[in-house]
Amino acid sequence: MEIKGEMRSNKFILGFITLILALIIFVLFKSLCNTSWFSKFTFTNEINPLDIFSLITSLGVAIWLGYFITKKLTEDRFIKEFVISDICKIEEEVNFIERITTESDKLELQTIFDGLHKLKQKIERFEQTSRLIGIGNKDFTSVNKCHSKLFLITTNSDKDIIDFQNKRNEIEIVCSDFIIELRGIICSVNNK
Amino acid sequence: MEKYKINIATDFSEKLGGRWVNLGPYSGEQFYNELLLSKYEEAEKAGEQLHIYLDGASPYGSSFLDQSFGELVRTHDKEKVVATICFHTTFYKWIENFIKSEIWK
Numbered sequence: 001m002e003i004k005g006e007m008r009s010n011k012f013i014l015g016f017i018t019l020i021l022a023l024i025i026f027v028l029f030k031s032l033c034n035t036s037w038f039s040k041f042t043f044t045n046e047i048n049p050l051d052i053f054s055l056i057t058s059l060g061v062a063i064w065l066g067y068f069i070t071k072k073l074t075e076d077r078f079i080k081e082f083v084i085s086d087i088c089k090i091e092e093e094v095n096f097i098e099r100i101t102t103e104s105d106k107l108e109l110q111t112i113f114d115g116l117h118k119l120k121q122k123i124e125r126f127e128q129t130s131r132l133i134g135i136g137n138k139d140f141t142s143v144n145k146c147h148s149k150l151f152l153i154t155t156n157s158d159k160d161i162i163d164f165q166n167k168r169n170e171i172e173i174v175c176s177d178f179i180i181e182l183r184g185i186i187c188s189v190n191n192k
Numbered sequence: 193m194e195k196y197k198i199n200i201a202t203d204f205s206e207k208l209g210g211r212w213v214n215l216g217p218y219s220g221e222q223f224y225n226e227l228l229l230s231k232y233e234e235a236e237k238a239g240e241q242l243h244i245y246l247d248g249a250s251p252y253g254s255s256f257l258d259q260s261f262g263e264l265v266r267t268h269d270k271e272k273v274v275a276t277i278c279f280h281t282t283f284y285k286w287i288e289n290f291i292k293s294e295i296w297k
Contacts, residue, residue, distance in 0.1 A: 109210065113251030120286045147286075148294055155253035159215040160208075 014070055079133055083189050086126045091182050093119040094150075098175040101154055102168045109160045116151050123147060143185070146178040194243045196235035198227055201248030211255035220259030228260055232268070236276050246281040246288065254294075257287070262295045270296065 097115045100107060127140050153170055155162070164171070198204070204227055205218040213221045235242035246252070265273050274296060279288040 109253050110207075110251045113253065117250075117284075117286075124286075148290055151290065152254045152294065155251070156255050156258075157210045157253060158212050158255065159210040159219075160251075160253075 010070060010074065011067070014066065018066070080189055080192070083126075083130060083133065084186050086122070086129060087182050087186050087189070090119065090122045090126060091179055093122055094175055094178050094182070097150065097154065098171060101164050101171050105165055106161050106163050109155060109157060109162055112154050112162065116147070116154065119150075120147055142181050143178075146174070146181055149174050150178060194241075196231055196238070196240050197243040197245065198231055199245040199248070201245070203227060204249070206249050208249055208251060208253070208256055210253060211259045220253075220256035220263075223256070224260040224263050228264060232264060232273070232276065236268075236272060240276075241278045242276055243278050243280055246279060246284045252284065252287050254290075257291055257295050261291050265296050 093115070097112070097119065100115065101112065123140070123143055150171075153167060153174055154164075157163075200208075200223070204223055207218060209216040209219040209222075211220050213219045213225070232242050261277075264277075274292075279291070281288055
């Protein structure tokens with residue numbers, strides 16, 4: 001509902017600006033007519049039906065094109081923002097895992113696994129949404145590889161309580177690579 | 193009807209451990225020694241598939257997977273293992289993919 005309201009107000013603003021511009025051009029044109037250079041041109045005041053038809057047709061095409069282009073741009077922007085917000089949520093999950101593994105000395109394997117499982121679900125949801133919307137045929141292998149690396153490094157433990165003291169640097173590097181990969185996808189989505 | 197199958201949650205444990213049996217219960221080593229190895233060899237001898245059900249158990253640590261499914265390919269022919277084992281899961285497809293792409297690479 002909010003989006004439809006926004007689109008309606010965009011249309012009004014665009015229409016209002018177009019009207020103001022048309023008025024300014026008309027006034028400028030009238031004042032130019034009075035200059036010596038411009039007065040050499042002659043204008044006829046006769047109107048024939050073909051002129052009216054041509055005027056109406058041109059006006060209709062201009063309005064339709066303006067509406068169509070505005071609508072397309074608005075829809076494209078909405079889809080991009082929707083996809084980008086999904087990627088931001090994935091980044092939040094990566095940040096969460098980085099935080100809990102670097103701020104705690106020891107954690108239960110179950111806690112890490114739950115976080116990684118949740119992260120994976122979000123990645124899969126994003127992949128399927130991207131394919132559905134058709135926002136590029138980006139290969140998601142690199143994102144999935146980042147997830148596998150994170151899974152490997154955070155759950156490689158001889159027992160069910162994991163000691164992260166010696167793994168912090170490595171985890172930070174893996175998480176940074178992951179986030180950089182995600183930001184690359186954001187840029188490619190935004191530039192489409 | 194699947195003749196050879198392991199439902200990890202019901203046949204082994206819903207709560208899984210780490211890598212070594214001496215460092216905690218329900219480890220990958222314990223799973224391999226008590227269940228996976230014997231069932232796999234039976235299935236392979238009979239020329240049948242061993243169906244592994246992953247759902248219902250957690251957490252699947254990379255060390256648990258390596259010490260169980262990884263150990264299987266280290267002690268047996270990898271191609272035969274890949275052909276014999278068939279995973280079934282609704283929630284842990286990514287675990288299945290991890291085993292196939294990272295543990296069994």
